Amino acid sequence: MIDLVNLSKSFGTRSLWSNVTTTVNRGEMLALVGPSGSGKSTLLNCIGLLDKPNSGEICHEGKDITRFGRRETRRFRRDVLGYLFQNYALIENATVAANLEVAVKPQRASRKVTGASFAEALERVGLAGRADERVHHLSGGEQQRVALARLIVKQPALVLADEPTGALDHANATAVIGILREMAEGGCAVVIATHDDRVRDRCDAVFSVDGSALVAAHSL
Structure with a gap:
């Protein structure tokens, strides 16, 4: 690699x-x-x-x-490349879903990646059903798991x-x-x-x- x-x-x-x-x-x-x-x-x-x-x-x-x-x-x-920073590097005033959206590659976005993909990523990191929550309402551990979900979406x-x-x-x-x-x-x-x-x-x-x-x- x-x-x-x-x-x-x-x-x-x-x-x-x-x-x-x-x-x-x-x-x-x-x-x-x-x-x-x-x-x-x-x-x-x-x-x-x-x-x-x-x-x-x-x-x-x-x-x-x-x-x-x-x-x-x-x-x-x-x-x-996917980067996982210690400080999470999330958009704090945006929703969890919006933070995942930024990881979608343009070619995948053109194929209209569905919310189901985001739902699957959030389920894998233990945050199922929390796509609409604002990042600044989450704990540090939850924010790091959002960052992980973003990597899963980006692949x-x-x-x-x-x-x-x-x-x-x-x-x-x-x-x-x-x-x-x-x-x-x-x-x-x-x-x-x-x-x-x-x-x-x-x-x-x-x-x-x-x-x-x-x-x-x-x-x-």
Whole structure:
């Protein structure tokens, strides 16, 4: 799905990580672990084209996405990528349904994706029948599950999740990881930056960022 080739990132004289080379496959759930400040989120942001490495390549289907222009970047984010942010990144004054609507790709919208698709996604995340509620009335755990439902509607090939359980209680954290696990088993590639051992233990492989390099993955 994604090949990282000799990636390096630094800020001033500080090297965050260097010579990162690995592959993230379809159907795989991979955990990025390491101490705070080691560069987990920065690596996610580079894969998601929200940041750029100082050197190296990030290849998707043979193309180095770090060289994409604005149009190609928009297309990659629209057609391939799904992002799960720790702060949920929802439209708080809009309804749950409206937040799901923004995930529908233009080509799918032209085929008039029905509310049943939204209903199915909400049922999967335990929010059945709540499409008309305003997001700001929901708890943090419920908002994160709306963000998950948005991913289910979008059906991305690659999901990047930045500390998705960081602010959640045990029950909501378990639900979130369960859905990400289902998405991986359905053929999606999932990369999660996390400090949560429960998340790490549900992943297929773990990469440890030690502050200067990405240590080789080990399978669980």
